Amino acid sequence: MNLKIDESPLYTEVEISVKCPKIDDELGEIIDRIKMYGFAIHGYRDGKTFIVKPSEIFYIDSVDDKTFIYCEKEVFECRHRLYVLEEKLQPFLFIRISKSCIVNVNLIEGFEGKLNGKLEAHMQNGEKLIVSRHYVAGLKECLKEMEGKL
Amino acid sequence: MKFLKMLVNIGAYVFTVLCVIIAVFMGSGAMEEISFPLLVLILFMMAMGTSAVISLSDIILVTKIRQPLLTLVNAVLCVVVVMAIGCPFGFIPISFEGIFYVAIITVMVYACTFLLYILQSKKDAKELNDSLKKIKRSKK
Numbered sequence: 001m002n003l004k005i006d007e008s009p010l011y012t013e014v015e016i017s018v019k020c021p022k023i024d025d026e027l028g029e030i031i032d033r034i035k036m037y038g039f040a041i042h043g044y045r046d047g048k049t050f051i052v053k054p055s056e057i058f059y060i061d062s063v064d065d066k067t068f069i070y071c072e073k074e075v076f077e078c079r080h081r082l083y084v085l086e087e088k089l090q091p092f093l094f095i096r097i098s099k100s101c102i103v104n105v106n107l108i109e110g111f112e113g114k115l116n117g118k119l120e121a122h123m124q125n126g127e128k129l130i131v132s133r134h135y136v137a138g139l140k141e142c143l144k145e146m147e148g149k150l
Numbered sequence: 151m152k153f154l155k156m157l158v159n160i161g162a163y164v165f166t167v168l169c170v171i172i173a174v175f176m177g178s179g180a181m182e183e184i185s186f187p188l189l190v191l192i193l194f195m196m197a198m199g200t201s202a203v204i205s206l207s208d209i210i211l212v213t214k215i216r217q218p219l220l221t222l223v224n225a226v227l228c229v230v231v232v233m234a235i236g237c238p239f240g241f242i243p244i245s246f247e248g249i250f251y252v253a254i255i256t257v258m259v260y261a262c263t264f265l266l267y268i269l270q271s272k273k274d275a276k277e278l279n280d281s282l283k284k285i286k287r288s289k290k
Contacts, residue, residue: 111278113271119278136274143281147288
């Protein structure tokens with residue numbers, strides 16, 4: 001495999017081209033990762049638009065048909081529906097934990113089984129989110145998949 | 151399938167409510183009039199019974215049974231509750247005192263179910279934490 005990197009201040013944007021006889025699984029995975037490069041979501045707050053990177057998002061919640069993006073300390077409104085964001089953010093390891101919430105698995109500190117039978121996800125910023133029983137199996141599968149890839 | 155499940159759930163609600171209405175307002179034979187504690191007991195049974203019948207419908211209609219033990223407990227409870235509701239109406243020939251025993255059994259069964267839910271959530275939390283720890287260790 002030949003890797004050519006051409007770095008110059010003359011370029012205004014990043015361009016990546018892949019030349020290959022056939023796209024195999026490994027290459028497909030690399031292409032998927034490249035596609036994620038620079039991906040960001042528009043968040044709105046006080047009439048201003050902010051660019052929010054997936055790695056900064058702790059969780060996304062939907063309340064009364066409005067979608068909110070929760071970062072470490074800031075909250076932004078988002079114009080996308082939750083299921084659209086779920087699809088877009090799946091490669092960044094965002095997973096649904098309840099009907100109205102998707103969470104960044106990378107930023108989960110741990111889980112706790114509560115005395116009322118509910119499961120709680122503790123985020124790295126100290127927030128606690130309820131995991132619906134319905135989504136526990138999906139969460140387990142996601143973490144097992146991550147384990148397998150590492 | 152979703153529509154069918156919804157239909158059965160609604161049916162379960164209607165069935166349970168009807169049972170209670172019949173037992174409360176039209177019950178005769180086993181007792182002359184319905185006292186307030188009994189009314190409270192029957193309403194309590196109604197709540198339990200609704201939950202149990204819905205769980206039973208889950209057994210029949212959901213192909214993937216997630217917590218078979220819990221559902222089984224609820225199915226047993228369903229029978230117990232139906233007995234309790236049927237007693238004042240005279241459907242089931244058990245003594246009046248039987249209702250209170252049934253109430254105790256109901257509470258106990260529900261306590262067990264609740265305990266199982268707690269244990270299940272603790273087990274889930276442990277499994278998820280183990281996976282998370284492994285991932286974090288590998289990343290380091």
